Amino acid sequence: MTDWLTYEWEFRGERATFRVDMQYWELLPVLSYSQLIYVCAAPKDSLAKEFNKVEQYRFRMLRHRLIDELEGRAIHVGSVYTDTLRCLYFYAAETDVIQQASAICREYGMLAITCAHASEPHFTTYYRFLYPDDARLQSVENAVYIEAMRKKGSDLEMIRRVTLTLSFLTVEDRSAFLKDVPKLGFTPGGTSWQGESTHPACCTVSGFTSLSLPKLNKFTARAISAAAPLEGMLTDIDAEFVKRY
Secondary structure (H helix, E strand, O other), X not given: OOOEEXXXXXXXXXXXXXXXXXXXXXXXXXXXXXXXXXXXEEXXXXXXXXXXXXXXXXXXXXXXXXXXXHEOOEEEEEEEEOOOOEEEEEEXXXXXXXXXXHHHHOOOOOEEEEEEEEEOOXXXXXXXXXXXXXXXXXXXXXXXXXXXXXXXXXXXXXXXXXXXXXXXXXXXXXXXXXXXXXXXXXXXXEEEEOOOOOOOEEEEEEEEEOOOHHHHHHHHHHHHHHHHHHOOEEEEEXXXXXXXX
């Protein structure tokens, strides 16, 4: 059984698509697969801005072979794709699995491939890089929201006011967050108390951004990162509608 989540974020300064098998959040600590194997492929031409069709095909073949032939000896936990880079991440129990992976990679000389491994007893790559934190998880919700606005006919590239609702456990935590809001580039809005909620102390803040996914992700990430130390969370987005002409 797998539980794949796909989300968009930045990797090495490029827009990237992350895929992570969420089931390993609980499974990795009880497994003995502590050797990280990572395979990264790029176009042979270092100046290329994307994979050409042949390179895309060759990479798909490489990916299928690695997943199929390492099955039983390694687990595939995630991947990161940009226009110019494709990275696959596995965990294995034995270090000699890297030799098997390297042998497969050597058969795909049309690509510039890095195949390496590192000991990760605490599964750092999975938990701190692939598995989404609150800001990255929000990017999934952002994509859904943007698509809904697109279907309504909103011009996604136009800058407009976006209002965020954040919720906290206590009024004191909310007040501490609102005190630093101007430094984050937001304008504080109203406050409210939702007594039936686990995080009843709510507030709104607003700012200006377009609804392109990378920009909205950065916008929401600023608020989420500031609220997280105070155990606050983002609970709603409301963007002004700008008609597409």
